[in-house]
Amino acid sequence: MANDPIELHIMKKIFNAEKLFFRIGELSSMTGVSTRQLRYWEQKNYIHSIQRDDEQSARVFHFKEYARVSGIKYFLDQGYSLQAAVKQVNQYIDVSHFLHKFVKEGIKTVKTSNNTCEIDLGWLDEAKTQHLYARLEDEKFKYYVE
DNA sequence: GTTCTAACA
DNA sequence: TGTTAGTA
Incomplete structure (x- = not known):
C-alpha cells in the first residue's frame, strides 16, 4: 500500500470508504428520499442502519446504504x-x-504518463509466470501479456 | 436544529 | 406516505 502509485492509492481509498456514515437527515437530502420513507424502509428491512448508543440513539447509515437507497x-x-x-437493487x-x-x-x-494509462491486472496463470496488462491507447484498451 | 416514536390524515 | 405532537 505504501508503495502504491498515487492513482491506485486514491482509488483504494475511494473503494475502501468504510468509515463514512450519515445521519438520516443527510441521507434524505442526498437521495431525495424522505426521512419518513427511510424509517419505513428500514422497518420493512429493505435498508439497514445501526443504532448509536450515545446521544439520542439516532440512526447512522453506512456509506453503502447510500448506494442502496x-x-x-x-x-x-x-x-x-x-x-x-428493492429486488432490482439487490441484483x-x-x-x-x-x-x-x-x-x-x-x-x-497503475502507471500513467502523458497520454497513456497502463494497468497491471495481475497474474494470468496459476503458476504466476505471466502478467496481464491493459493499456489505454487512443481511448481503447489493448491487452497484452509479459 | 435534528432525530425519535406514535398517531392520525 | 405526509404531517404533526411532544421529547431527548
Whole structure:
C-alpha cells in the first residue's frame, strides 16, 4: 500500500470508504428520499442502519446504504413498486460487490504518463509466470501479456 | 436544529 | 406516505 502509485492509492481509498456514515437527515437530502420513507424502509428491512448508543440513539447509515437507497429511489422513479425496486437493487448490489472486489484486489498497479494509462491486472496463470496488462491507447484498451 | 416514536390524515 | 405532537 505504501508503495502504491498515487492513482491506485486514491482509488483504494475511494473503494475502501468504510468509515463514512450519515445521519438520516443527510441521507434524505442526498437521495431525495424522505426521512419518513427511510424509517419505513428500514422497518420493512429493505435498508439497514445501526443504532448509536450515545446521544439520542439516532440512526447512522453506512456509506453503502447510500448506494442502496439511491438505487431504490431510481427504480421507484422508473415506476417499480417498492418491493420490486428493492429486488432490482439487490441484483445490482451483487454486481457492485464483484466490481468492488475487482478494483480493490484485481488491479495491482497503475502507471500513467502523458497520454497513456497502463494497468497491471495481475497474474494470468496459476503458476504466476505471466502478467496481464491493459493499456489505454487512443481511448481503447489493448491487452497484452509479459 | 435534528432525530425519535406514535398517531392520525 | 405526509404531517404533526411532544421529547431527548
